[in-house]
Amino acid sequence: MAYIQNASNRFTLIDHPDPLCGKMVVVDWTLGNSCSYACSYCPKNLHDGSLKWQKPNDVLHLYRQLRRHYVDEMDRIVWLQLTGGEPTMHPQIVDLLHQASAKGFKISLISNASRTVRFWEKINKCLNSVILTYHAEFADLDHFIRVAGMMVDHITVHINVTMHPDHFDQTLEDARKLRAALPAASISLKPLRRDFGAQLYDYTKEQMQVLTNGLPSDRAPIGEQPRSLMRATTRSGRTETLRPNEFLLRDLNRWRGYKCNVGLESLRIRGNGEVYRGVCCVGGRLGYLGEDLVLPRDPIRCTKDACSCLADILIRKER
Numbered sequence: 226m227a228y229i230q231n232a233s234n235r236f237t238l239i240d241h242p243d244p245l246c247g248k249m250v251v252v253d254w255t256l257g258n259s260c261s262y263a264c265s266y267c268p269k270n271l272h273d274g275s276l277k278w279q280k281p282n283d284v285l286h287l288y289r290q291l292r293r294h295y296v297d298e299m300d301r302i303v304w305l306q307l308t309g310g311e312p313t314m315h316p317q318i319v320d321l322l323h324q325a326s327a328k329g330f331k332i333s334l335i336s337n338a339s340r341t342v343r344f345w346e347k348i349n350k351c352l353n354s355v356i357l358t359y360h361a362e363f364a365d366l367d368h369f370i371r372v373a374g375m376m377v378d379h380i381t382v383h384i385n386v387t388m389h390p391d392h393f394d395q396t397l398e399d400a401r402k403l404r405a406a407l408p409a410a411s412i413s414l415k416p417l418r419r420d421f422g423a424q425l426y427d428y429t430k431e432q433m434q435v436l437t438n439g440l441p442s443d444r445a446p447i448g449e450q451p452r453s454l455m456r457a458t459t460r461s462g463r464t465e466t467l468r469p470n471e472f473l474l475r476d477l478n479r480w481r482g483y484k485c486n487v488g489l490e491s492l493r494i495r496g497n498g499e500v501y502r503g504v505c506c507v508g509g510r511l512g513y514l515g516e517d518l519v520l521p522r523d524p525i526r527c528t529k530d531a532c533s534c535l536a537d538i539l540i541r542k543e544r
C-alpha cells in the first residue's frame with residue numbers, strides 16, 4: 226500500500242494510553258429529532274420532530290445484539306451515548322435507560338437538562354456521565370443548576386454553554402454563576418457556527434479571548450468517561466499523548482490506508498435508524514435498527530482523506 230507522506234503518518238500507531246479505554250465500544254446513538262427547545266442557531270432538522278422516535282422494541286433488539294456481540298463474544302464494554310434532538314423527550318426513555326443499565330451498559334446522556342427534577346431523580350442512577358448544554362435562549366438557570374447539582378458529585382458532568390455573540394455578556398454572567406454553583410463540573414464556553422457548519426458567527430476579538438480562556442475548574446475531575454486522550458507512536462518508538470482536537474489543529478488526522486478499529490470500538494446509529502461503524506461511515510451502512518445486523522469483528526482500512534470527528538479520532542489505528 227502506498228502512503229502519501231504527511232505529518233500524520235510520522236506516527237505508525239495511534240492507540241489508547243489506558244488499555245481499559247481500548248475495550249470500550251462507544252455507541253453514538255441519535256434516538257430522534259424532537260426537542261423541547263427551538264434554538265435560533267439550531268438547524269431545523271435537528272429539532273423539528275420530522276423523524277419519529279425510534280421504537281422501543283427496535284432499540285431493545287439492538288441492546289441484545291450489542292450485549293451478545295461486544296460483551297459476551299468480544300469481552301468489551303458497551304458505552305451508550307444517547308442524543309437527539311433532546312433524548313430525554315423520548316416517550317419511553319426511563320424504561321430504555323433502566324434496561325440498558327440492567328444489561329451492564331455504561332450510559333452518557335447529551336441533554337439540555339430541561340426536564341423536571343423529578344424526571345432526573347428517576348434516571349440519574351442509570352447514568353455514568355452527562356453532557357448538559359445551557360442554551361440561554363430557553364434555559365432556566367436555577368433549574369439547570371438543580372439538575373446538574375444532583376449529579377455533579379458522583380458522575381462526570383460536563384456543561385457546554387452556547388455563546389451567541391448577540392447575548393454574549395448576559396450568557397457569560399450565567400456561565401460564571403454555573404461555575405460558582407458547580408465547582409466539580411467541567412464547563413466549555415462554546416462558540417457557535419452558522420447552521421452548525423464550518424463558519425463561526427462573528428465574534429469580536431475580546432469575545433474570542435473570553436472563549437479561549439474558558440472557565441476552568443480548580444477541582445480534579447470526578448467520575449469516568451469513555452476516553453479522552455490518544456497516544457501517537459513513531460516507527461522509532463517515540464510517543465506523544467494528545468487530546469483529539471490537537472490532532473485536528475496540528476493536521477495530524479490523516480490516516481487513509483491505516484487499519485482502524487472503527488466498528489470495534491464504536492458504532493453510530495442515526496436518527497433514521499441507519500447503523501454505521503462510526504461517525505465517518507467508513508465501511509458503509511451495516512443495516513437498520515430493528516434488523517438482525519452483522520456487527521464488525523475485524524478492523525477496517527481507512528478510506529477517508531481526513532478523520533474529522535473527535536469521537537473517531539479516539540479510536541485505535543495502525544499502519
Ligand code: SF4
Pocket residue numbers: 260261262263264267268271272309310311337360
Ligand atoms: S436544545 Fe439542542 S437540539 Fe434542541 S433546539 Fe437547541 S441546539 Fe437544537
Ligand code: SF4
Pocket residue numbers: 480481483485486487503505506507526527528529531532533537538540542
Ligand atoms: S476516518 Fe474512520 S476509518 Fe478513517 S481513521 Fe478515522 S475513524 Fe478510522
